[in-house]
Amino acid sequence: MTKKKFIWFTALLALLILCIKYSDSILGFIGLLWSLITPLLMGCVIAYILNILVTQIEKIPFFHKEGTVFCKIRRPVSILGSITAIFAIAILVILIVIPQLVQAIGVIVKEIPAVVSEINLWLSSFDKDWPQLQEFLESLNVNWPQILQKAASYLTNGLSSVFSSTMYIVSVISSMVVTAVVALIFAIYILSGKEKLFHQFQTLARTYLKKKFYTGMSLILKTAHDTFTKFIVGQCTEAVILGSLCTIGMLLFRFPYATMVGTLIGATALLPVIGAYLGAAVGAFMIFTVDPLKAAGFLVFIAVLQQLEGNLIYPRVVGSSVGLPGIWVLAAVTVGGGLGGIIGMLLAVPVTATLYKLIQRDVQKRKAALEPETKGGLSR
Numbered sequence: 531m532t533k534k535k536f537i538w539f540t541a542l543l544a545l546l547i548l549c550i551k552y553s554d555s556i557l558g559f560i561g562l563l564w565s566l567i568t569p570l571l572m573g574c575v576i577a578y579i580l581n582i583l584v585t586q587i588e589k590i591p592f593f594h595k596e597g598t599v600f601c602k603i604r605r606p607v608s609i610l611g612s613i614t615a616i617f618a619i620a621i622l623v624i625l626i627v628i629p630q631l632v633q634a635i636g637v638i639v640k641e642i643p644a645v646v647s648e649i650n651l652w653l654s655s656f657d658k659d660w661p662q663l664q665e666f667l668e669s670l671n672v673n674w675p676q677i678l679q680k681a682a683s684y685l686t687n688g689l690s691s692v693f694s695s696t697m698y699i700v701s702v703i704s705s706m707v708v709t710a711v712v713a714l715i716f717a718i719y720i721l722s723g724k725e726k727l728f729h730q731f732q733t734l735a736r737t738y739l740k741k742k743f744y745t746g747m748s749l750i751l752k753t754a755h756d757t758f759t760k761f762i763v764g765q766c767t768e769a770v771i772l773g774s775l776c777t778i779g780m781l782l783f784r785f786p787y788a789t790m791v792g793t794l795i796g797a798t799a800l801l802p803v804i805g806a807y808l809g810a811a812v813g814a815f816m817i818f819t820v821d822p823l824k825a826a827g828f829l830v831f832i833a834v835l836q837q838l839e840g841n842l843i844y845p846r847v848v849g850s851s852v853g854l855p856g857i858w859v860l861a862a863v864t865v866g867g868g869l870g871g872i873i874g875m876l877l878a879v880p881v882t883a884t885l886y887k888l889i890q891r892d893v894q895k896r897k898a899a900l901e902p903e904t905k906g907g908l909s910r
Contacts, residue, residue: 569709573716583612608720754884761880769799785828786820800862802879854883
């Protein structure tokens with residue numbers, strides 16, 4: 531081992547020992563630093579999402595007439611319009627989706643005891659209709675009614691406890707509101723001077739990074755930006771279409787809770803692939819508490835709607851724009867959900883699509899480079 535390598539090894543070992551010894555202080559500092567930069571990171575995310583709307587608003591023709599007042603106020607109007615649109619959606623969610631979800635939970639909590647009673651009656655009828663099955667269940671020495679009662683009590687208490695900690699919820703919401711306000715202000719500053727900021731970062735990158743590395747990073751960031759933008763627009767559009775079709779279909783077939791379930795499925799459809807199924811499962815249970823036969827009909831309706839959505843709507847609205855095969859979408863959602871929950875599910879598809887496009891482009895580039903050599907070898 532050379533003297534230089536020995537010095538580096540010693541320094542790294544000393545740094546590792548210090549990190550282990552003062553791990554509590556280091557973790558506390560990291561936590562404090564994270565709490566400080568969280569509003570700034572949120573501001574960057576908000577600015578990125580708002581920029582999609584800002585770009586579309588700025589494409590309106592009368593904003594491009596030079597010398598007019600519209601050209602001068604193009605950016606402020608675009609930012610204000612984008613924020614207004616986001617707030618309108620948020621208010622719509624607060625006034626429609628959240629009450630519907632709260633009502634849905636209330637329906638489930640209210641109807642669980644009745645469902646358990648019906649299941650108990652159904653189990654008790656086994657000795658008349660299915661004597662062999664009744665003998666098998668009795669041989670297991672399991673008190674099924676007691677298990678059902680415990681499960682119902684657990685579900686009811688668990689769902690009710692969500693609304694019990696009022697002060698904790700208020701404090702969390704207050705903290706979130708303050709963070710959101712700071713993030714929104716930061717996002718407005720980013721959008722106001724986005725061209726200048728982009729030019730500054732580009733200049734820094736070209737100055738301090740090697741040309742080959744800069745070119746590669748530019749390609750990666752451009753591909754990621756294109757993929758994320760198309761995914762956000764496509765996923766929101768697909769969720770609105772699916773929620774609307776579900777609500778209209780349920781009204782036509784006279785299923786109960788049509789608006790509530792349609793809104794729920796539209797909201798959960800923002801999660802790729804499995805989101806709509808989660809909403810449909812809750813909706814089916816709610817309808818089952820009213821009419822089991824209609825619940826079965828609702829499941830058939832959802833199966834047909836999902837086939838329509840999977841084969842016609844999603845490939846055209848999201849799939850073709852993201853450019854990721856269905857098997858990889860399912861794999862990405864599964865792994866992303868396991869690693870990061872809901873946030874992981876949302877990020878998994880565009881991240882995987884970006885990697886897929888980059889690998890696909892690299893493979894095509896390598897194949898194109900090998901073809902002349904292959905032809906040259908054959909000609910010789």
